[in-house]
Each structure stands twice: as C-alpha cells, then as structure tokens.
Amino acid sequence: MSLKNSNLAQAWLVLLLATLFGTALAGIQVKLGPVIEANKVKETMVKIPELVLGQDLAAELAADNQSLTIKSRVIEVKKNETTKYYTVYDAWLPDGKMAGHVVKADGQGYADKIELLLGLDAEGKSITGLFVLDQKETPGLGAKILEDSWRGQFKEKSTAKTLSVVKGGGVKKDEIDAISGATISSRSVTGIVNTTIANIASQLQGTEGSGDGPVNDKTPAVQNEDPGKNKEHS
Numbered sequence: 342m343s344l345k346n347s348n349l350a351q352a353w354l355v356l357l358l359a360t361l362f363g364t365a366l367a368g369i370q371v372k373l374g375p376v377i378e379a380n381k382v383k384e385t386m387v388k389i390p391e392l393v394l395g396q397d398l399a400a401e402l403a404a405d406n407q408s409l410t411i412k413s414r415v416i417e418v419k420k421n422e423t424t425k426y427y428t429v430y431d432a433w434l435p436d437g438k439m440a441g442h443v444v445k446a447d448g449q450g451y452a453d454k455i456e457l458l459l460g461l462d463a464e465g466k467s468i469t470g471l472f473v474l475d476q477k478e479t480p481g482l483g484a485k486i487l488e489d490s491w492r493g494q495f496k497e498k499s500t501a502k503t504l505s506v507v508k509g510g511g512v513k514k515d516e517i518d519a520i521s522g523a524t525i526s527s528r529s530v531t532g533i534v535n536t537t538i539a540n541i542a543s544q545l546q547g548t549e550g551s552g553d554g555p556v557n558d559k560t561p562a563v564q565n566e567d568p569g570k571n572k573e574h575s
Contacts (some may be wrong), residue, residue: 381474385430385445385458386411392460392470393432393441407435418540427541439463442545445474448533451525453477455486457533461500465545471495471534483526491520491527500538506531 390399390409402408410433418425428445441463447456455478460470471492478484485491494517498504502515506528512518519527 381456384474385443388458388472389430389432389443389460392443392458392472395469402435409433409440410435416541416544420540425540427537429541429545441469444537444541446533446537448529448536450476450478450529451483451523452479455526455529455533457530457537459534459537461538461542461545465538465542466500468495468498468500468534471530473530478526479523482520483523485520485523486526486530491518494518495534500542503535503539504531 389411390402393399393409394402411430413428413430416427416429418427430443430445432440432442434440442461442465444459444461445456446459447454449455454475455473456475458470458472458474460468460472462469473487473492476484476486478486494512495504498515505516506519506524507516508519508524510518517527517531
C-alpha cells in the first residue's frame with residue numbers, strides 16, 4: 342500500500358471512529374437526559390428551604406419535623422421576539438405565611454451553560470440565597486462559583502439595583518467581588534441573576550397564600566441576554 346493510500350485509510354478510520362463515538366455519546370445523552378433532569382428537580386426541592394430561610398432556620402424546621410409547602414409555576418417572559426420561561430417555586434411556612442420564592446435560571450458561562458437556583462424573599466425585594474445547580478466552568482478557576490464564600494455575597498442584596506462585578510475586593514452594597522482569574526464566570530453568574538430579577542421580580546406579587554409576593558416596582562437593567570436564541574427555557 343502506498344503512503345498516500347495509507348494516510349487516506351487512516352483518515353477514513355479516524356472519521357469512522359469519530360462518527361461512532363459521537364453517535365454513542367448522543368445515545369447515552371438521550372437515555373440519561375431524563376434521569377439527570379429528575380435528579381436536578383430532587384436537588385432543587387432539597388435546596389429550597391435553605392435558599393429561602395437560610396441554613397440555620399431550615400435546619401430548625403427540619404428538626405421540628407416540619408416542612409415548607411412548595412408549589413411550582415412557570416413565568417413566561419417575552420422580550421425582543423424572544424420567549425423565556427422561568428420555573429418558580431413558591432414556598433409557605435407551616436403557619437401559612439409566605440416564606441419566599443426560588444427561581445430556576447440559566448445563562449451562558451465561560452465554558453458552557455450555567456444553571457442557578459435564586460432565592461428571593463416573599464416580596465421579591467431581597468436575595469435570600471444562590472445555588473449553582475449545574476456548571477462546566479474551568480476547574481480551580483471559574484468552578485469556584487460553587488464555593489459558599491463566593492455565592493454568599495449575593496445573600497441579602499437588594500433587587501432594586503443592578504449588581505455589578507468588581508475586582509480586588511472593597512465591594513459596595515450593589516457589587517460582587519470577582520473570582521481571581523475567573524472574571525468572565527463571575528460576570529456570567531451575576532448577569533444571570535440580574536436578568537432573572539429584571540424579568541420576573543414584578544410578577545412576584547399578590548396576597549399571601551396566592552403563590553405570589555407583593556409588587557416590587559424597582560427592576561434592575563437586563564444583562565446577559567442571548568439574542569441568538571428565539572426560545573429558551575429555565
């Protein structure tokens with residue numbers, strides 16, 4: 342066999358193997374996709390008490406063999422010919438008082454899509470917690486968005502102002518300190534939070550027990566929109 346024919350055969354072999362590998366990977370993804378999503382829902386339900394009440398109060402509630410009443414709904418947001426859906430979990434205390442809300446949101450990170458759970462108080466005026474449900478950021482850098490110490494910065498931030506990312510500490514009330522070496526990941530998460538609040542905060546309104554919180558008429562500017570998609574789902 343000539344060198345030319347040998348190289349051609351190797352090229353076809355590589356192409357064949359790549360095709361077979363891609364097909365197998367797609368099959369695995371199709372099979373595992375529903376399982377992965379089901380696990381995310383379970384993890385979400387586990388995290389809701391902590392995101393709404395805080396770790397200590399959630400633990401006290403569990404110790405008393407009590408739990409939050411949780412109901413989910415979908416909020417549809419249409420902007421610039423783009424429709425986005427947010428899954429919102431409304432939570433009530435055992436005495437029937439509205440405890441708060443948890444919103445499932447997503448957006449583009451540095452490496453891939455980032456999925457978040459954003460906790461908001463009953464009126465939608467303050468962030469009560471933030472949890473990263475899924476991410477594929479760079480290990481040791483962007484993946485630090487998983488760390489409690491960084492996510493904790495969002496807690497008790499007002500939804501009345503757009504959050505911005507700064508470097509080197511010394512943050513103000515409406516600022517988030519960037520992860521060293523991972524500014525893009527930091528801005529991605531903050532952008533997802535800002536956009537989610539801008540899109541749904543005004544819809545967390547109504548009377549206690551209805552599933553909605555009172556009106557919040559101060560909405561921060563939208564960030565981190567992806568105009569390349571006509572339909573997104575969180």
